Amino acid sequence: xxxxxxxxxxxxxxxxxxxxxxxxxxxxxxxxxxxxxxxxxxxxxxxxxxxxxxxxxxxxxxxxxxxxxxxxxxxxxxxxxxxxxxxxxxxxxxxxxxxxxxxxxxxxxxxxxxxxxxxxxxxxxxxxxxxxxxxxxxxxxxxxxxxxxxxxxxxxxxxxxxxxxxxxxxxxxxxxxxxxxxxxxxxxxxxxxxxxxxxxxxxxxxxxxxxxxxxxxxxxxxxxxxxxxxxxxxxxxxxxxxxxxxxxxxxxxxxxxxxxxxxxxxxxxxxxxxxxxxxxxxxxxxxxxxxxxxxxxxxxxxxxxxxxxxxxxxxxxxxxxxxxxxxxxxxxxxxxxxxxxxxxxxxxxxxxxxxxxxxxxxxxxxxxxxxxxxxxxxxxxxxxx
Ligand code: TTP
Ligand code: MN
Ligand code: MN
Ligand code: MN
Numbered sequence: 001x002x003x004x005x006x007x008x009x010x011x012x013x014x015x016x017x018x019x020x021x022x023x024x025x026x027x028x029x030x031x032x033x034x035x036x037x038x039x040x041x042x043x044x045x046x047x048x049x050x051x052x053x054x055x056x057x058x059x060x061x062x063x064x065x066x067x068x069x070x071x072x073x074x075x076x077x078x079x080x081x082x083x084x085x086x087x088x089x090x091x092x093x094x095x096x097x098x099x100x101x102x103x104x105x106x107x108x109x110x111x112x113x114x115x116x117x118x119x120x121x122x123x124x125x126x127x128x129x130x131x132x133x134x135x136x137x138x139x140x141x142x143x144x145x146x147x148x149x150x151x152x153x154x155x156x157x158x159x160x161x162x163x164x165x166x167x168x169x170x171x172x173x174x175x176x177x178x179x180x181x182x183x184x185x186x187x188x189x190x191x192x193x194x195x196x197x198x199x200x201x202x203x204x205x206x207x208x209x210x211x212x213x214x215x216x217x218x219x220x221x222x223x224x225x226x227x228x229x230x231x232x233x234x235x236x237x238x239x240x241x242x243x244x245x246x247x248x249x250x251x252x253x254x255x256x257x258x259x260x261x262x263x264x265x266x267x268x269x270x271x272x273x274x275x276x277x278x279x280x281x282x283x284x285x286x287x288x289x290x291x292x293x294x295x296x297x298x299x300x301x302x303x304x305x306x307x308x309x310x311x312x313x314x315x316x317x318x319x320x321x322x323x324x325x326x327x328x329x330x331x332x333x334x335x336x337x338x339x340x341x342x343x344x345x346x347x348x349x350x351x352x353x354x355x356x357x358x359x360x361x362x363x364x365x366x367x368x369x370x371x372x373x374x375x376x377x378x379x380x381x382x383x384x385x
Contacts, residue, residue, distance in 0.1 A: 012059055014077045015342075016334030016385035017375060019062040023198050023384045026066040031057040033090050033099045034083055040102045042122055043111040049082075056083035058330055058385045067091070110134050116161050118153030118270070118307060152236035152270055156305035160270070163201035164306055168273060172205050172308060175233070175271075179224045180209060187211045187220065192325040193309070198381040204307035208325055210318045218242075221265050221312050228271070235305055236270040242312070244350055262324060262349035265312040273306045317350050319363045324349030331378075331385040339373055347373070 013019050025031070038053035055078040060067060070088055073079050079087070089096040102108050107129060113136065114125035133139060139146065139154060146154065153160065169191060177189045190196075193206030211217045221239060228234050244263035313321035324332060339347040345361075346353040352361045352372055363369045370377045 012062060012076050015338040016055075016058050016062075016331055017338050017378065019059075019385065020378060020382035021058065021062045021328075021331070021385040022382055025061045025063065027060040027063060029094070030067060030087055030090050031060050033086055033096050034060070036099050036102055037082075037086065039112075040108055043108065043115075043126070045122075045126070052078075052080050053083060054330055056080065056087075058334075060087075061385065106134075114139075117150060117157060118160055119147055119149030120153065124150075149236070149238060149268075156235065156270055159305035160203075160307055162304070164203065164205055166195060166200045168304075168306065169195050169202065169205045172271065172273065172306065173207070175228075176207055176209075176224070176308075176310065179227050180220065182227065183223045184211055184216060184220055186213075187217065190322065192311075192322060193327060196326050196380045197328065197384055204309055206309045206325055207311065208318070208321055209310065209312045210315050210321075212315055214315045217265075217312050217314060221267055221310060224310070225267055225269075228269075233271050234269060235272050237267055238269070239265075239267040241265055242314075244317075262311075262321070264317075264321060264349070267310040269308045269310065270305050271308050272303050274303050313349075316362070319365050319369055320347075320351055321349050323366050323369055326380050326383060328383060328385055331383040334385060335373075338375070343373055345373065 034053045034057035038050045038057065041047075041050035041053060059076050059078045067073070067087070068091070070084070070091065073084060073087065086096045086098065089098075110129050110133075111122070111125050114120050114128055114133075115122060117136075117139075128139070133142075136154065136157060139150075143151065143154075173189065173191055180187050180189050188210055190208045190210075191206070192208045193204070194202040195205065209217065209220065211220075225234065225237055225239060229237070242263060242265040311321065311325060323335070336347050339345040339352070344355045346355065347369075352363065352369060353359070354361055354372075361372045363372060367377050
């Protein structure tokens with residue numbers, strides 16, 4: 001039997017949410033090449049082309065073994081002509097000339113440099129590039145024109161582009177729990193994002209907070225932030241109130257649920273984390289062990305800036321929020337696309353709406369959401385689409 005094909009036809013399903021995609025897969029060189037082109041297309045404003053390369057890469061990530069010949073591509077979905085050519089080059093020569101050229105190009109390199117700044121998206125980076133800016137020093141000169149977020153991003157550029165280790169995420173989890181439980185002992189604090197998908201490193205640490213008694217969670221986040229700040233842990237923070245209108249925000253529905261931006265009370269922050277090598281120097285027994293306070297090791301630079309996202313969800317929306325914040329981004333995109341086109345349903349991080357029945361479908365768990373969608377359950381570690 002041909003790789004990727006069963007007697008029933010192609011084994012690889014069309015939508016990323018219908019597949020199991022583990023973190024480690026057998027086609028890294030190919031997916032790296034395709035994802036570079038996806039990124040480059042996005043930098044050029046070609047969202048459609050970018051998505052096509054991302055989809056092709058995602059299909060290869062779900063394969064059970066390494067792709068060894070071009071023929072194995074024919075039963076696979078989502079592999080366009082251009083992706084096929086890149087795959088052929090990498091299979092035959094080990095590298096793609098086009099990808100190598102992109103990686104060396106001034107625009108790609110500058111766009112990478114700029115979009116790695118916290119608070120800088122593709123649009124801003126393109127504008128700066130077009131204005132002739134090329135280096136972080138160029139941006140420093142325009143310091144006053146930057147947002148507060150971008151200033152913080154620039155200030156902590158090196159730290160924020162050093163991967164967050166799993167052990168650091170665990171330390172921050174204990175700190176967030178200590179902060180939350182002071183005010184609401186029965187609240188739950190869950191690690192989401194890439195770490196929930198099994199990643200050992202991340203660009204940030206994502207948390208979802210809820211309380212079984214709905215409304216108890218209202219006002220919690222500002223208290224948590226104030227406490228963290230009083231302890232010297234906050235280097236930067238930007239909080240937003242919950243702006244979701246129940247039942248069924250009309251704008252959220254009319255937007256088709258396509259956006260990944262939700263309306264939960266949230267805080268995008270940069271925390272000050274003690275470097276773990278210094279753990280032995282800190283007094284044991286405290287819940288905040290391993291995290292540095294302002295007066296402590298900051299001067300000796302024994303700390304590291306880490307991006308932390310805190311999101312608060314009302315209990316009834318928690319499964320939707322958990323599903324939405326676990327990712328991957330591409331898995332989420334595929335879930336929403338599948339819901340809309342195959343099920344005539346609108347899925348977002350707050351709710352699932354059935355357009356035919358004109359009703360919301362409640363869920364008490366992620367499993368129930370997959371059931372509503374008529375999808376086989378995909379555990380978090382298999383959502384690395
Ligand atoms: P990220 O933290 O950006 O990505 P990640 O955790 O998968 O990977 P890493 O941090 O290691 O780079 O986003 C996590 C999930 O949160 C992602 O699936 C998208 C979702 N998300 C929202 O639902 N709403 C938002 O406003 C944002 C910023 C993210
Ligand atoms: Mn093309
Ligand atoms: Mn994350
Ligand atoms: Mn995040």
